[in-house]
Amino acid sequence: xxxxxxxxVKELRESTGAGMMDCKAALTETSGDMQAAQxxxxxxxxxxxxxxxxxxxxxxxxxxxxxxxxxxxxxVNSETDFVARNEQFQGLVKMIAQVALHHTxxxxxxKAAKIGDATVEVAINDAIATIGENMSLRRATSLxxxxxxxxxxxxGAVIDGAGKMGVLVALESTGNTDELSQLGRQLAMHVAATxxxxxxxxxxxxxxxxxxKDVLADKxxxxxxxxxxxxxxxxxxLKTYYKEVCLxxxxxIHDTGKSVAQALKEAERKVGGPVKIAGFVRYALGEGxxxxxxxxxxEVAAASGKK
Numbered sequence: 001x002x003x004x005x006x007x008x009v010k011e012l013r014e015s016t017g018a019g020m021m022d023c024k025a026a027l028t029e030t031s032g033d034m035q036a037a038q039x040x041x042x043x044x045x046x047x048x049x050x051x052x053x054x055x056x057x058x059x060x061x062x063x064x065x066x067x068x069x070x071x072x073x074x075x076v077n078s079e080t081d082f083v084a085r086n087e088q089f090q091g092l093v094k095m096i097a098q099v100a101l102h103h104t105x106x107x108x109x110x111k112a113a114k115i116g117d118a119t120v121e122v123a124i125n126d127a128i129a130t131i132g133e134n135m136s137l138r139r140a141t142s143l144x145x146x147x148x149x150x151x152x153x154x155x156g157a158v159i160d161g162a163g164k165m166g167v168l169v170a171l172e173s174t175g176n177t178d179e180l181s182q183l184g185r186q187l188a189m190h191v192a193a194t195x196x197x198x199x200x201x202x203x204x205x206x207x208x209x210x211x212x213k214d215v216l217a218d219k220x221x222x223x224x225x226x227x228x229x230x231x232x233x234x235x236x237x238l239k240t241y242y243k244e245v246c247l248x249x250x251x252x253i254h255d256t257g258k259s260v261a262q263a264l265k266e267a268e269r270k271v272g273g274p275v276k277i278a279g280f281v282r283y284a285l286g287e288g289x290x291x292x293x294x295x296x297x298x299e300v301a302a303a304s305g306k307k
Contacts, residue, residue: 002032016041019126020118060084060135062166062283063097064152068177071150071168072100073283074110074140076124079133084158089135092127093162096120096137105142138289143170143279149177151184155192164285167191170278175271183267183275186254191280196247199277201238204246212241247280 004027012023012034018041030036060077061084076093083089099113099120111121118126120137128135143150148171156164167188171180198204216237220230243249248261255263268275 002027004028004032008032008034012037012041013122013125019129020122022129060285061090061093061158061162062154062164062285063093063162064154064166064168065094065097065101065161066150066152066168067101069146069148069150070101070142070144071152071170072097072105072140072142073152073166073168073281074100074105075138075283075285076135077138077286077289078131078135083131083133083135086131088127089131090159090162092123092135094159095123096140097161100140100142105140107137107140110140111137139283141168141281141283143168143281145170145172145278147174148172148275148278149180149184151181151188153185153188153192165192165283167280167282169280172276172278173271173273175268175273175275179267179271180275183264183271187260187277187280190250190253190260191247191282193253194247194250195282196250196280197245198247199280200246200248201242209238213238247277 004024008027009020009023012018012027013020015034016023016038018026022041023037026037026040027034030040059079059081060075063072063074063076065072074093074097076089076096078084078089095115096110099110099115103113104110111119111124113120115123124135124137150168150170152161152169153167154161154163154165155167158164169184169187169191171184171187173180197208201209213234216234217230220233225233243251243259248259248264250260252258252260252263258266264275264277
């Protein structure tokens with residue numbers, strides 16, 4: 001019987017995308033013949049991952065996980081929404097979030113991280129082979145504070161800690177952690193609802209601010225307003241814009257009579273000390289991915305041989 005080395009299994013995995021144990025079985029059955037092993041996997045319907053790799057994966061789950069002063073978000077994509085209901089896929093997302101929390105939030109480092117005898121990347125490819133859809137770890141991020149809490153909120157949760165949108169909010173404070181956690185969750189819900197661009201005006205991209213100023217100025221020039229009046233109107237318009245896109249300036253969704261900054265100041269009494277928003281992150285599933293639109297009727301017609 002031919003000796004099946006780890007390098008042979010790796011080579012077969014890379015060429016077929018099949019699971020590690022399936023590759024080992026294929027090589028064993030074919031006495032180490034690589035071409036025959038590939039054919040064996042194809043006949044068994046196990047050579048899936050490589051075929052699926054080019055297909056758009058814009059569905060899936062956002063995973064959120066926190067532990068005290070640290071939190072992480074990960075986005076794991078699949079081709080269809082049905083896979084988000086699959087327990088194996090859900091377990092994969094939770095496992096990846098655990099790796100990100102306890103090791104690193106760098107995508108390539110996560111994929112290379114060991115889980116038992118295999119890597120996360122191997123686990124993803126095994127899931128592709130088993131479930132039959134392309135999947136990918138698209139992005140990951142983390143927030144951490146020295147003193148305080150990192151809170152999370154998942155919108156459209158499919159399971160605990162994973163859904164269609166995830167938000168992290170990091171709060172720096174030496175105050176009561178229970179009160180901080182509750183405040184952080186409220187703020188995370190606010191961020192999910194309003195999608196602020198920055199914490200305050202200083203955090204906005206200068207090009208974004210310039211574009212807004214130019215739009216406002218051109219609008220009033222077309223109305224025939226003099227330049228000195230336009231300047232004042234633009235400044236006023238920018239303040240309104242900041243209230244729309246800057247977190248601290250926005251009306252707090254839990255009490256719209258207050259801004260987030262005012263609500264934060266009032267919360268300090270309960271917390272028992274100053275509170276600072278050290279950062280926030282919002283992931284919405286599939287944002288920025290160009291999804292392929294298909295003509296379902298045409299596909300059915302083609303499958304049945306009709307035109």
